[in-house]
Amino acid sequence: MLSPADIVTLPFDDWVNAFVRGWLVPNFRPFFRAAQVPITSVLGWLEAAFLAVPMLVTTALFALAAWKTAGRGMAIFTILGFAFVDMIGLWDDTMTTLAMILTAVFFCAVIGIPAGILAARSNLAWRIMRPVLDVMQTIPSFVYLVPIVMLFGVGMTPGIIATIVFALPPIVRLTNLGIRNVRADLIEAAEAFGSTGWQMLWDLQLPLAMRTIMAGLNQTLMMALSMVVIAALIGGGGLGLVVNTGLGRMDVGGATAGGVGIVVLAIVLDRITQGLAERSGVRGASLRQTLAGFFRPRATAPALEAEKAG
Amino acid sequence: MQDAKLAVSHAFKIFGNDAPAVLKLLRQGKSKQEILAQTGATVGVQDASFEVREGEIFVVMGLSGSGKSTLVRMLNGLIPPTAGQILIGGEDIAQASPAALRRIRRDKISMIFQHFALFPHWTLAENVAYGLKINGVPRESRHKRALEVLEQVGLAPWADSLPSDLSGGMQQRVGLARGLAAGSDILLMDEPFGALDPLIRREMQMELLNLQQTLKKTIVFITHDLNEALLLGNRIAIMKDGCIVQIGTAQEIVTAPADDYVAAFVADIDRGRVFTADDVSSQPTTIQLRQTSVRDALRMMEQGGAHALYVMDGERVAGVVTYQQLAASEMDPSPTTTLQDALITDFPTVDASTSLSELYGAAGSGLPIAVTDERERLVAVVEPSDVLAHLSGDAVAAEALANKEQANAQPR
Ligand SMILES: Nc1ncnc2c1ncn2[C@@H]1O[C@H](COP(=O)(O)OP(=O)(O)OP(=O)(O)O)[C@@H](O)[C@H]1O
Ligand SMILES: [Mg+2]
Numbered sequence: 153m154l155s156p157a158d159i160v161t162l163p164f165d166d167w168v169n170a171f172v173r174g175w176l177v178p179n180f181r182p183f184f185r186a187a188q189v190p191i192t193s194v195l196g197w198l199e200a201a202f203l204a205v206p207m208l209v210t211t212a213l214f215a216l217a218a219w220k221t222a223g224r225g226m227a228i229f230t231i232l233g234f235a236f237v238d239m240i241g242l243w244d245d246t247m248t249t250l251a252m253i254l255t256a257v258f259f260c261a262v263i264g265i266p267a268g269i270l271a272a273r274s275n276l277a278w279r280i281m282r283p284v285l286d287v288m289q290t291i292p293s294f295v296y297l298v299p300i301v302m303l304f305g306v307g308m309t310p311g312i313i314a315t316i317v318f319a320l321p322p323i324v325r326l327t328n329l330g331i332r333n334v335r336a337d338l339i340e341a342a343e344a345f346g347s348t349g350w351q352m353l354w355d356l357q358l359p360l361a362m363r364t365i366m367a368g369l370n371q372t373l374m375m376a377l378s379m380v381v382i383a384a385l386i387g388g389g390g391l392g393l394v395v396n397t398g399l400g401r402m403d404v405g406g407a408t409a410g411g412v413g414i415v416v417l418a419i420v421l422d423r424i425t426q427g428l429a430e431r432s433g434v435r436g437a438s439l440r441q442t443l444a445g446f447f448r449p450r451a452t453a454p455a456l457e458a459e460k461a462g
Numbered sequence: 463m464q465d466a467k468l469a470v471s472h473a474f475k476i477f478g479n480d481a482p483a484v485l486k487l488l489r490q491g492k493s494k495q496e497i498l499a500q501t502g503a504t505v506g507v508q509d510a511s512f513e514v515r516e517g518e519i520f521v522v523m524g525l526s527g528s529g530k531s532t533l534v535r536m537l538n539g540l541i542p543p544t545a546g547q548i549l550i551g552g553e554d555i556a557q558a559s560p561a562a563l564r565r566i567r568r569d570k571i572s573m574i575f576q577h578f579a580l581f582p583h584w585t586l587a588e589n590v591a592y593g594l595k596i597n598g599v600p601r602e603s604r605h606k607r608a609l610e611v612l613e614q615v616g617l618a619p620w621a622d623s624l625p626s627d628l629s630g631g632m633q634q635r636v637g638l639a640r641g642l643a644a645g646s647d648i649l650l651m652d653e654p655f656g657a658l659d660p661l662i663r664r665e666m667q668m669e670l671l672n673l674q675q676t677l678k679k680t681i682v683f684i685t686h687d688l689n690e691a692l693l694l695g696n697r698i699a700i701m702k703d704g705c706i707v708q709i710g711t712a713q714e715i716v717t718a719p720a721d722d723y724v725a726a727f728v729a730d731i732d733r734g735r736v737f738t739a740d741d742v743s744s745q746p747t748t749i750q751l752r753q754t755s756v757r758d759a760l761r762m763m764e765q766g767g768a769h770a771l772y773v774m775d776g777e778r779v780a781g782v783v784t785y786q787q788l789a790a791s792e793m794d795p796s797p798t799t800t801l802q803d804a805l806i807t808d809f810p811t812v813d814a815s816t817s818l819s820e821l822y823g824a825a826g827s828g829l830p831i832a833v834t835d836e837r838e839r840l841v842a843v844v845e846p847s848d849v850l851a852h853l854s855g856d857a858v859a860a861e862a863l864a865n866k867e868q869a870n871a872q873p874r
Contacts, residue, residue, distance in 0.1 A: 335579075337575060337577055337579040338579055338581060340540060340575070340579065341573070341575060341579035341581075342592075343540060343567075344538055344540060344567060344572070344573040344650075345567060345568065345572065345573075345592055345593045345596050345640075345644060346563075346564040346565065346566075346567030346568035346569075346593075346596055346597075347564075347596045348564065351596055355581070355592075355595070356581060359583050360582070360583060
């Protein structure tokens with residue numbers, strides 16, 4: 153059979169190699185190295201804090217947070233789960249992982265929320281960002297591990313950078329969505345009273361989008377957690393490393409223990425942030441309405457109004 | 463009173479591309495529908511020119527889609543006009559920079575919305591204080607001002623509630639309070655009572671009139687309800703397909719509709735509420751009780767074609783005499799009949815602002831109705847036949863009819 157390859161073959165891999173090795177790495181390596189400084193310091197700071205605080209105090213704090221946001225059952229689960237992790241000897245690894253994902257989520261929020269705001273306010277910005285986010289979400293994370301190692305080296309910080317790349321899209325998307333879904337008549341009212349763009353953002357858009365933004369933060373957190381094992385491949389420590397080591401040695405027990413630690417952390421963090429999201433939105437439109445509005449942007453707003461009027 | 467607070471001249475709004483081409487088509491006399499078919503552009507407002515005077519309620523009325531909302535949003539620049547000039551205190555909104563526009567919106571012009579547009583995450587007091595917050599007024603003083611205004615609209619006890627705790631009517635009071643608290647002289651109201659049920663609506667209309675008596679704001683009020691327009695408007699502009707087809711007082715519009723569209727609008731209006739004694743009264747011809755003889759009085763009536771005359775005793779209204787009675791008394795054999803003998807002292811009186819529907823009862827007596835001022839002086843009289851003629855809506859024809867009847871009633 154005739155196929156295009158008989159006529160031309162493209163050395164695509166060579167092109168990428170030439171681009172990354174020949175141009176990006178030699179020219180921008182110092183820049184990329186400098187870029188990891190803030191991440192390294194936040195991580196170091198958080199990890200030191202989590203490792204310094206006694207296990208019982210940390211557990212108590214998390215249990216309290218779970219109790220306040222998600223109820224008594226979740227508080228009990230937090231205590232039992234953390235105790236179990238401690239008893240199987242993975243407490244320090246869990247704290248390292250916690251520090252890593254919190255660092256990643258922190259930077260996702262710092263980058264993602266402003267990016268989402270920008271996307272919501274400028275159609276051009278959103279048209280540019282959208283395909284980038286699509287690529288970030290669909291590209292397998294193993295693919296960008298190699299360039300990340302080349303640019304940033306090996307270690308905890310490159311692992312966190314890979315995590316940020318992976319976990320960034322939801323917070324950007326949902327910030328954009330939340331702000332765009334603020335009722336148009338409210339925006340008009342704010343404008344009619346002469347508010348500036350910033351005033352509108354602070355008074356109206358961010359508070360009313362907060363619930364959606366928190367939902368985005370929750371998704372980002374979950375995605376960051378799902379990256380810990382992969383990040384461990386390029387030098388991230390903690391529970392991811394425990395799982396990887398277990399895999400490498402065909403040590404089912406070790407790998408499972410690491411996995412259990414990740415699951416406990418995931419459940420606790422998920423419930424706490426979900427609880428936060430629910431509380432932050434009580435006075436605005438619900439997340440469900442907001443999400444529904446995403447798919448029927450024209451139909452929902454009048455429907456809501458009709459409900460109020462009727 | 464006659465100052466124009468807001469002046470619009472030749473304002474156009476075209477939704478769609480290539481506005482200049484559309485403007486040219488409009489100038490060639492193409493209609494909104496033809497332009498939509500030909501270019502796909504929608505004409506929102508075309509060639510609107512009007513002035514709103516200080517302290518008046520200027521109502522803009524028209525059917526759905528006639529461009530009312532577009533017009534009112536051009537007044538504060540929410541929708542930038544495609545062409546034309548919109549002057550507020552000498553500043554042209556159409557040319558203003560974004561910063562200037564913001565300043566005008568903060569200081570000079572506020573808006574009240576059909577669906578209230580209250581901020582759901584803020585208390586009533588915070589909502590009402592919004593305009594002040596935007597203007598940088600410190601928290602304490604803007605809260606104080608918000609409470610004052612909430613008091614004015616009767617919602618002070620709910621200052622710390624959220625808008626969702628209130629009924630529609632109450633929410634719109636908050637909307638009104640938010641507009642008032644900002645302290646601007648001009649209020650734009652886009653169908654503010656359109657989402658309320660009829661009873662509440664009536665109540666709000668009265669409340670607005672009440673507030674307006676003390677506040678004397680300059681109000682542009684949008685509605686598609688003619689009765690509301692007639693009730694509230696000092697002057698009314700009627701819109702059709704983006705054009706203003708007529709501007710005038712309620713009476714002017716009802717008596718002289720500019721075209722069939724307006725005529726159809728006002729066809730089944732309750733005329734008794736639109737017109738007042740003032741509209742149908744005429745200059746009184748009076749006679750003096752002591753100086754006029756019965757014979758002179760009869761002659762005056764015959765010459766003037768009147769069937770009754772008001773009799774003055776100096777400055778005071780003494781009563782009314784009718785032709786029939788005077789003629790009868792002249793037949794009387796006794797030699798010295800005076801006006802006094804035929805005088806009817808139980809005559810109907812009203813003031814100039816009495817509506818025709820209230821005049822209807824007084825007209826039943828058949829006597830001309832005295833229109834008196836606050837010091838009981840006679841300023842005009844209303845012929846009963848004019849009341850009926852105006853109520854029936856065919857003033858001219860009815861007047862002719864009434865004249866004929868009068869002629870028949872008179873001897874000779
Ligand atoms: N943003 C827009 N883009 C395109 N066309 C518009 C836009 N806004 C309004 N129009 C059109 O302009 C015309 C006037 O609309 P407008 O909303 O001013 O009417 P209205 O008199 O306020 O009607 P209603 O009583 O329904 O509120 C309509 O034909 C409408 O479809
Ligand atoms: Mg409208």
